Amino acid sequence: MSGLNANPDLFDVATERRSADDTAREVDPSVRDPLDELEVFEMIRGIKDPEHPHTLEQLRVVQRSLIRVDDARGRVYVNFTPTIPHCSMATLIGLSIRVQLLRLLPSRFKVDVNVTPGTHMNEKDVNKQLSDKERVAAALENENLLKMVNSCLQGIS
């Protein structure tokens, strides 16, 4: 199968965790708690790569620095970086990120998932597919595709 990166680079994880103070504020119900980049990162860091027994964080496909949150306007922007520029799984990875955020974020947030600029040969096509809500909705009614997405979302054991 072409587009398969047999030996992807692995990176250290768990370098970004919430501090104890910060965590205390997060769980305090009396504090208005705007969504931040780390929360979004925590939702998607454990997603499994479709081809490897590694997480998207381990492969640096997702990084906290590539997430932007505008809590007031209800917008979340996530860029993801395929491990190789001709990765045939880019759309599936993007779809998994999008589905995870659709499931976990309050519905007031609008989510944009895009390939990190300059990191994929078909960047424009992948981005257009991922932003088409009708194609995404139809894909999620396709049992085979949904199975693949859910398998990525179960993470690694």
Place this chain on the structure above:
Amino acid sequence: MEGDAVAQSTEKAQPASQFIKLLGTLTGHAEPRVWHLAWDPRGDLLATCGEDRTIRLWALSAEALPAPTAAAMAAAWHCVAVLEDAHQRTIRWCEWSPNARYLATCSFDGMASVWEYNDGDFDCVASLEGHENEVKAVSWAASGTMLATCGRDRSVFIWEAEEEEYEVAAVLHSHAADVKAVAWHPQQEVLASASYDDTLKLYAPNDDDWRCFATLSAHQSTVWCLAFSPDGRGLVSCSDDRSVSLWRDLTGECGYVLAATAADVHERAVYAVSWAPEASGLGYIATASGDNAIGLLRAHFGSGTEGGNGGESQLELIGIQSDAHAGDVNSVSWRPTRPQAASTERAGWLASCGDDGAVKLWQAGS
């Protein structure tokens, strides 16, 4: 002078300018996403469809109404029928036949269906099988004897109806990607389609077959929806690029050219356009967007003879109703108005639906 200054600053702070007023909110769909809605040609019945695989029909319980306050309207409109088990997946689009006797629906399950409406009952009288996968839109020709469907398989099907038998009259493969919407010219035997390939196409009969005779390019991304003006002189389209384009027939033979574009109408994709019936005022166009807003524009046609373009035609943005829904607005439609009812309060009604599961009724204008 002072008054002018105040008016200007107010306008800047609040572009919504109260151009539509909420009359009522109808809820009932089991899944939040309501994809599409359609008024019957008399404006008495509203059909809605969506992710929950049902079609809901809404009607007014009594014609005589007290002052149309939001509470009174919400109470007066109610769900009169739910059509189930017709489709296996999301029902993407629904449309009434011009004589109000049939309702056509289509689904991600690859099928289109035709329902007959008889004394309050609906029977599924035909299943149209032909598309390879998701069917995205359906449209009746003005004659009521032809139906067009389009889908992810990049094709447009034209079906000819004889009694209640539907036969494929043509399969058109002109687009390079999925076809999002189809619409028939209000008078002529001409069909228009909008696509993920960023273009619109026009089709007409040619001997025994149909052919694509024009491609309209202006949008920078997916064209989600299109609508003809009631007289057919104008065609409006909307896109993922957040713009709305006005096309004008300069020849009277569907020689549509780009007449005007309103860029950045919305903050996100524009999913639907609806051209108001003549009785509601000439040239009004409503838009539905992924930014949760409904927009109102007005088309102005210039003299339109010089230079082969649309002349001094304009697409004026009248207002944006922010937070019209608590989620993407997927569809918007003007209520048809019978000529004799033009002066009554029923003119200028809009219905909208969205990802928040709500169907809303609005009164446009003051």
